[in-house]
Each structure stands twice: as structure tokens, then as C-alpha cells.
Amino acid sequence: MFEIALVASLLFVALLAGSVWIGLSLFATGYVLLSVFKPNIPMDVFSGGVIWGSMIPTPLLSLPLFILMSEILVSAGLGRSLFSGLAPWVGRLPGGLLHVNVVGSTLFAAVSGSSAATTAIVGNVTLPELKARGYDRQLAMGSLAGAGTLGFLIPPSIIMIIYGVVAEQSILELFIAGVIPGLTLAGIYMAYIAAHQSLTGTQPAVDRATAADLWRGARDIGPIAALIGTIMAALYLGFASVSELAALGVLGAVLIALSMGRCSVAGMLAAGRRAVRTSAMIGLIIIGAALLNAAFGFLGIPKAIAGQIASFGLSPMALIAVLLVFYALLGMFLDGTSIIVMTLPITLPLITAAGFDPIWFGIFVVVAVEISQITPPIGFNLFVIQSQTGESMGRIARAALPFFFILLGFAMLLALFPDLALWLPRTLQ
Template sequence: MVLISLTIVLLLVLSLGTGVWVGLALYLVGVVSLSIFKGLPVDKLFSQITWNASTTPELIALPLFILMAEILFRSKLSSLLFSGLTPWTTRLPGRLLHVNVMGCTLFAAVSGSSAATTATVGRITMTELFKRGYDKDLAMGSLAGAGTLGFLIPPSIIMIIYGVLAEASILKLFIAGIVPGLLLAGCYMGYLGLRASIDPGKVPAEELAATWRQRIIALKDLGPVLFLIVAVIGSMYGGIASPSEAAAVGVLGALIVSGLQGSLTRENIVQIAYGSIRTISMIGLIVAAASFLSSAMGFLGVPRVVAAEISALELSPFMLIMLLLVFYVGLGCVLEGMSTIVMTLPITLPLIIAAGFDKIWFGVFLVLVVEMAQITPPVGFNLFVIQGMTGEKIGRIARATFPFFLIMVALVFLITLFPGIVTYLPSLVEFRG
């Protein structure tokens, strides 16, 4: 078994290190391992498992939510979010810095993608905050940290993938992410307010506070995103639609919003189509390949042996979670978050279940550690998105983001000590779909 494990790790390192696509690398490892150590009819397993994984009904929601995010990314939603939220932050310590967090929280509720959330909100806020004299590090760090909410606040692409691979309810995963997501956003805002209070120089001279009349008028700019939140999230939690049906509603709503804004130009439609196809194809290949590798490792007995070895350490449930936290943060420094989940889930999920943790809880834990991977160099994708906007060096952006990384770590400790933060809401209602 040691030889099998070393072979799998070596094949993964070699294939990923030479720049092979993640999906193809996972297929390669599965095919070679089964051919060498089991002598099974790999061609039949390959076709059957790939077909089953790619035709799972729950995956229908995935391309639809990706399409919705692409449509909204090319709409005028980012400028509306900024103008709609600005009057509500003028009296808060840190003022417009909170627009990053509030804007990402709202957009995350209709996007499902961390990168799309960061890019859409930051497209306007970075320019405005820099122009008005706000501290660059706080502006970049708050955007990078808040952008990760695209994975935690439903609908979430990562949660859909986890739900399919772990055979967990996607709707329960979605509702489990609400409280941790809002709690994380609240912690970010608290930190920004505290920093602005301790060091007033981080924020420019106080601007004229908005009146209540101006705030109420500004709500009209938030109308489109609130309409989409009600259409997508409301239809699911109201028991009207399944995740797939809600995703279709979201695409229709995004088309309506973009059409009314005049954003559905011929050029934008072509970009939306190409962007959606690229993302969907990439994720689909990874999910299918991960299912194949998972089955291959099952045939080889790897998860069972690894689980037995870790069980022999007699770790407490809390220490097991801390070990997994360090493990996933380490992997997140060199691998993209989604790839990390699909490659490790066959091994870590049985350990978690054996330790008495809930599948839904573990899904939220994984989303949090994947969020950390989005802001940890050298492959933190949110860092690259912000670098493209600002031209700043990755090192500076990573340092600016580090306090928000620590806030995520603190939230992981909190939900581990008090799992009801995650599991209470999903336990209240039985969902359809």
C-alpha cells in the first residue's frame, strides 16, 4: 500500500508540475494506478464513471449559475452597488471601505463565484477608494477577503460540487452557508471599523454624511440585485424551486436586468457565451475526473488504509479538524481550491463521518478553507484578480489580505467549537429537490 500511495502522489506531482490540466492529471493518475496495481478493464470503468458523473441531475444547476454570473459580470451591476451602498456607510467607522464587504455580500448571493464577486465589485470600488485617498492596503485586503464570500453565501458553485461528490443535500448546504457567511462579513466590517478608529489616517477626512432621504433614494440602485436575490434564493428557500430550477430563474432574471440596462450587446453576448463555455468545460472535466480518481482509489483501498492510519493516532475530533485545517491551508498554497476538494474528499470525508461530524457541517468547513486558498500565495486567485486591477505586487496584496485570512481561521475555530452555527438552520426545514 505504501508503494501505491507513493505512486499516486508522484504521478500527481509530476503531471500537475508539468502544467497538465487538472482534470487530465486526475484521469492520468487513475488510469495508470489501476493499470499497474489492479489490472482492471480501465476503458469500461473510465467510460461508465465519466458518464455517471457528468450526467448527475444535481449538476444541472452548475452551468446555469455560471452563466448567470457571466451575464451579471458584464452588466452595470457593480456601479449600481457602489452608488446604492455609499450613502449607508458615511456614518460608519471606515466609511466607504465597507462598500467592499457589503457589495461582495450582496453580489455573492447571486453569483456563486469568488473570482466573479471580487472582479465585479472591485471594478468600481478600487478606482473610487484610491481616488478618494483611502488606505490602499485596507482597500485591497478588504476586497480580497470579502470576495471569498462568493463561495460561502449561496448559491455557491463549490457547494454544488461538494454536494454531488459527497451525496449531500445541496439545498441544505446552501442554507448552512448563510449564518457563517453573514458572520464572516460582520467580522470583516468590525475589523475595518476598528482599524479606522485606531488609525484615522487610514480613511480620508470625513465627508458630508448622507441624509435619510438620500439613503432611501439610493435603494433604487440596489433594486436589480435585490430582485435577483429574491428570485433565486427566495424561490429555493420558499420551497418553490429546486436548485436547478432556481438557477434557471436566476439566468432569466439576469437577462432581464442586463437587457433593461442595455448591457446585452452583440459583443457582450459573445463574451458571455465564450466565458461560460470555458468555465463550465473546465469544471465539468475536473468533476468527472475526480469521480474517476475517487473510484480508482476505492478499488486500490487507499482511503481505507489512510483512514485506519489516522484513526490509529487516536486524535480527538477537535484535533482532527485542526490537522485538516493545516493540511488544506498547505495544499491551498500550491493548488486551486476546487481541485484540492475533489482530490482529497474520498479520503477526508470518511474520516470526518467516523469522527461524528455532519456532512453538511464539513461542507461549510471545506468552503472556508477553500476561501483561504483564494487569498494565499502563490496561487491565490483573488490576489491575481486584484493585481490585474491595481498593478500592485502580489506580495503587498497578500500582506494586506493576511488579517482577513486570520479572521477566517478564527471562524473555523468558532464553528468547530459551536457546530450549531452551521447545522441549526438546515435542521429546521426539510427541503424539496
């Protein structure tokens, strides 16, 4: 079995090295494995059934809608409104306007569900502003890279939807479970920024905000805060399903764009095209991974690997530490969606056998995938920041390194205190 797994790995790496799309590489690897090692399977019928089965789960309906909601808000210029609205409120804190990276990412994460989108929208506004005002360039880039990962952890999260579908877990519970960890991680980021600036004494002077400044700031962030509040209230009070929440979010995004006077036909069409491209990319990855996972299942690879790991006799915490390293290494070469759909058939049975809750593991995996977003050479947040700044990848990776270690420590904190993720879903049941 391990020889087959090695062949699959080499084939997949070769396809990626040949610039074949990840989704197609996954699909081709699964197709070849079954064709060679299970030649009696009618691949045309089997692969068609796998494709159909991977695309029909009802919760997947919410995926393109949440993506569309995010794109509409991007077209409405949400990033600049967030900066102008938050600057008066955080400017006098230790760390000053650098906190806009964290708070802005937290707010945009609550309506985007995407780490790369959060990084791009917030960074387009904050990085030039922070540079012009003399803030530490390294800390500005690093805090944006770290805070951008909150797009995966704070609901509604695209990665949580995919995990819920693949692991057959409640997406609503996953959304609720992500709130406290997301806010806690944002608080840790802000504490690090405040400590860094206080110890180094590099924070530029900021004028004290007047009551009028605070009012204007509240008015700028009011629409997005109202949308977040509406989505969260519907989520926690059980007024809507995940798909209905997504539709509500799209409606709210359109209303915000209209209220800001930034709702044009051209902008809506552009947002729709971007949403279709992103949804199609994710869909292709899900299809490809579904066939590869089906091939692994037929060949008994997950069971063999799980049995081998179980034979090591690892304690539950040691198992979590090994999986964290495993996911961090995978994140150097694959995106978060691919990591989740490829690994869950192997890792989820191990975790449940060790006594961990699948909902908790979903939050843990999301944090592990967040680490992959700032891990070179494939860290998407790093690429986004490079496109915005023109800095070398090495310098951006060094800037993100403290936040990489914060994420590693936070993942272990989740393992030590699982109620960080499980208390709120249990309370609201």
C-alpha cells in the first residue's frame, strides 16, 4: 500500500511541476491509480458518479453565494471605509494604526470567508497608509499576513464549509465554534503588536481623535457592522440555514453598495465574474480530490496509513503535534482547500479514535491551514502582499515569521483547551 501511495505522490508532484491545475492533477492521479491497480472498474461510469456525488451536497450551495457577497463588498470599496472608520478608534492604542490590519481583517473576515481576499482588500488600503505615516514596514507586512488568515477562522468561512461537507459535520456548529478562537487569535495579534511597538518605541505620534472623528468612524463602519450583526444573529438564533445565511449576505452586500452609491451594473457584473472564477476553481479541486480519495479508499491506503500511525502508540497530544507538523509541511506546497479534501479521509478517523471531537478538529484544521497561508513558497497571503508591495518573498516571509509562531502556539493552545472551540456550540444547543 505504501508503494502505491509513493507512486501517487510522485505522479501528483510531477503534474504540479508541469503546471497542471491542482484540481486536474488530483483528478488525474486518482484516475491513473484506479486504471492501473483496479482495471476492472469502469472508469467512465465510476468517475462520473464521483463527480456528481461530490457536487450535490446542499451546504455547497452557500459557497458561491458567500464568495459573491465578498466580491460585491470589494466592488463597493469596503477596504477604504474600514480604514477611515477604524483609524480614529485604534490610533491611540499601543501599536497605533497597525491595529487596523487586525481589526479590519477581523471585520472583513466576517463577510468574506477567504484569507487571500481579506489580505488583499485590507492590504490595498492599509499598507500605503502605514508606509506614508512612518510605521515599521516589517511589522505592517507581517501583521497583515497574520491577520489575513482570520478570513478562514471567523465565520462565514469557505474552508469550514468544505470541511463540513467532506467530514459530514454541521456547518452551523463549525461557524459557531470558530467565533471565540477567531476573536482570541485577533486579540493575541493585537497584544503582540502593542508589545512590539511599546518595547521598540517606533510608533509614530498620532493626533488624538475628537468626538466628531469617532462619530465619522462609526458611521463609516456602521453598514458592515450591521451586516455582520444580522448574519451572526440569524446564525446563533437559528433563524436560517447556511445557504439562507449566504443569500441574506448577498442581499446585505447589495444594499450596502447601494447605500454607499457604489452599486453599478459594471461593478456587479465584474463581481459576478470573479465569484464564478473562484467558485469554479474550488469546485474543480473538490471534484479532483473526491476521485483521488475514492481511489485511496478502494486501494485501502487510508486504512494502511492510519494503522501504521496507530502502531506508533502516540499519546493524543503527541498525535496532535505530529499532525500540526504534517499540515505545516503540506502547506508549503498546497492550498488550504486541497489540504483538507486530500487529508481528511486519513486524519479524521485517527482523531476520532483518539477521542477528539470532529467539530473541534475542524477548527484545529482551519488554524493549521491558516499556517499554510503564510508558509513559503506557496503561502497565498505572502504572494498577495508581494503583489501589493513589490518586496522580495524572503523579506515578507521574515516579516510574517512571528505570526507563524503565534499560529503554531495557538494551535497547541486549542489542543490544550478544546473548550475554546466547543464551549459556544455546546452552550447554544
